């Protein structure tokens with residue numbers, strides 16, 4: 589919690605002079621904030637995050653929260669004795685796993701975030717990709733190349749989906765009513781089957797469809813790091829592709845960067861990857877000159 593009583597009048601004035609032009613820039617603009625499972629941390633971090641979302645909404649921004657919950661899914665699968673593995677950064681998902689993913693993401697994690705925002709005085713509404721056919725998924729198809737024979741094989745990830753169609757009818761109504769949407773990346777395909785969608789990919793599709801001004805990806809690292817583990821403050825799409833090709837960007841950062849590139853191509857002005865465990869990370873990024881993390885532009 590920020591304690592305004594601790595600021596001198598001149599510090600308060602300095603803060604306002606810095607923040608107000610940024611607030612005007614984002615007035616009535618959609619900002620999609622992806623809240624990763626690793627960024628969720630303890631209760632204090634969650635309270636700071638919820639406070640930021642409520643302050644953004646009260647300042648005239650239209651925040652849309654898209655959340656993950658990978659570590660929370662992993663804990664529940666372990667409790668139930670269900671083994672899980674990742675291939676190409678995606679959880680191989682059978683029918684039993686997709687049921688747990690839905691229960692954890694669209695259930696407990698979603699309602700916990702809604703609860704935190706409500707306690708900070710915001711009016712949040714928890715939904716998932718299924719609601720109002722918001723995001724229709726299709727099965728992810730990936731191939732792997734055998735390093736010896738060079739033969740391509742199809743990688744079957746089970747019920748792992750990717751956004752196929754986005755219908756913003758429900759989101760438009762929610763935003764018009766000045767409610768804060770909190771979205772879980774659980775979607776149906778056209779045939780009704782439930783699919784597990786990576787939360788970064790889901791957030792990118794929502795940001796693209798809403799023509800968001802910013803997409804913030806809150807994670808547990810300061811941003812994109814170079815080979816010496818130093819933060820890279822700014823990147824272009826071309827530079828991102830080079831860093832993937834030379835191996836500087838790997839693992840879970842690859843779907844994040846692919847999401848950034850997709851969102852930028854769909855018209856999102858800029859995407860920022862930043863550390864969600866830094867108190868008030870979103871507010872600092874949007875309303876100060878300092879910014880934080882890595883900003884990616886076309």
Ligand SMILES: Nc1ncnc2c1ncn2[C@@H]1O[C@H](COP(=O)(O)OP(=O)(O)O)[C@@H](O)[C@H]1O
Nearest residue numbers: 624626807808809811812813836837838840841
């Ligand atoms: N160049 C890089 N800079 C920063 N992180 C990287 C880089 N390459 C790989 N990573 C990995 O990507 C991870 C972030 O992705 P992920 O664990 O999927 O995050 P989240 O759970 O927040 O979606 C980091 O913790 C780090 O291990």
Ligand SMILES: CC(=O)N[C@@H](CCC(=O)OP(=O)(O)O)C(=O)O
Nearest residue numbers: 624625656657658678679786787
């Ligand atoms: C297909 C796939 O991998 N889905 C993810 C969905 C949650 C997610 O992406 O959560 P984070 O943002 O916390 O990583 C999973 O099952 O873990």
